[in-house]
Amino acid sequence: MEMSELIGIWLGAFLTLGIISFLYGDNPWYKLCEAIFVGSSAGYWFITLFWDNIYSKFYVGVTQDGNYMLLVGGVLGFLMLMRLISKIGWISRWPLAFVVGAIAGFYLINYFSSNVMYQVNATIMPLFGSGYGDPIFSASFGNVINKIIIAGGTFTGLVYFFFSKEHKGAFGATAKVGIWVIMLTFGASFGYTVMSRMSLLIGRMDFIFGDWLGLIK
């Protein structure tokens, strides 16, 4: 193993153990590691964004490729900095308005198509057919149950969020089913989150006991 790699591994182990030490309680070692993480992350992102955006795209694009349209973006970006000067800070609202408008327009189409139309289509499927245009009774029993759960869960979940009518009687019962569906969804999400966090811990422990201490085959 090269010396630079060895130093890197020892440094990684020092920082990992420092961060994990927070489980015991707040301490100077943890604070040092946290400060290093925050500082190095900020520095890394600053340099990455500077070289990838301002230099590679803007500077090279204008000076070498002759793409003068980029100057429009450059000027808007510069105007954004005006908020640092309180007297003319209002100018920064112009580029902000442009960004908000452009992003809203872009997202409106994307979300409406991908998250509304396709999802509605996938929710209301033929009950006994495998799909649209397939022969009737071609779906398996499990598939039929799945479709009922998806359509029923979506409907009851939407009923729960309908607040113009009091949640009483049959409407209230449907809303109650809706809240159960929502809770189950949150439970599944929580389970996946636990799995993800455990995976991160496993990764770090693999580094400590494998790469650093060499105790794992």
Add this chain to the structure above:
Amino acid sequence: MKKEWLVYLGILIVSLILFFVVTEPITFSPTVSFIIIGLILLAIVYIFVRTIQGNYVGRQTVFLFVGISVILPFFMTITQPIKLSPEVGSLYTALGELQPGSKVLISFDYDPPSAPELQPMAETFFYYCFKNDLKVLIMGLWPQGPQQADLAIQKALEQPDIAAKNIEYGVDYINLGFQAGNEFVIQRMGSSFKSMFPTDFYGTPYDSLPLVDGISNFSNIDFSMNLSAGYPGTIEWVQVAVDRYGVKLGAGNTAVQAPQVYPYLNSGQIKGLLGGLNGAAEFEKVVGVIGKGTKFMVSQSAAHVIVIAFIIIGNAAFFLGDKRKKSKAAEKKEA
């Protein structure tokens, strides 16, 4: 000396002993492994009984047990059966439909913190592609993505059957690097890859790479794979590449992100999904590789058992504590 400094000193001494004295990897035999598992379960039962008796454990005990459950399986020789789920199976089926020489685009939209979950997927995916003579184009919407790709490529190339194939950069795979711009990069790639990646990760001009000869946009790509840990990631790929340009997309996600991606699987917008470490292990199984996904699953399952056990213990403590409070309040009232 403060107590915490003694703890630091202890950690340092234990680490140095392990580093310098124990020079060989440690492996427990199955018998020893089962004895350890039994002892841990007994300890859990003991904590449960103590909790019922009103002696609650501190959070440090929970951390300790989770730590033990994660670490000890590394040294055990026991394995866990892995069952193939439909979402991983459908990804494998979609990949199986590709002919040798098909162009596969893979986007690395994650950084090292998410590597434990996504790196095993990447390594297995590259292994599959090289084994089946698929041509691979790599890119990243996260700055560190292409570096993660390089690490995964190295691992895949170390496999004996792949090493025998003499996989060549520029011919069998290329790394186009990172491009800033999030989903707008995907949007531009719909008309021209070259406009977003004028050079590859190493500075070679796009047109000088033999692999991209004839590849101008998504219409020349047979399959896309996205490994994602957040934004920009699978959702943006679905919204732009799939729904606008008709790209066939498979996804590998961190477990945190997987529930947000499942609706796209149900609607057929993505062809398959690898969710978290479990998805990585299943993909390794179906491809026929034993990687870190498979190895880590025992730790993952053990940690889940411990978490479930402490959820039960915590609930027991909560309800019994509530009952005790009520009975104490009733006693006070009577007095």
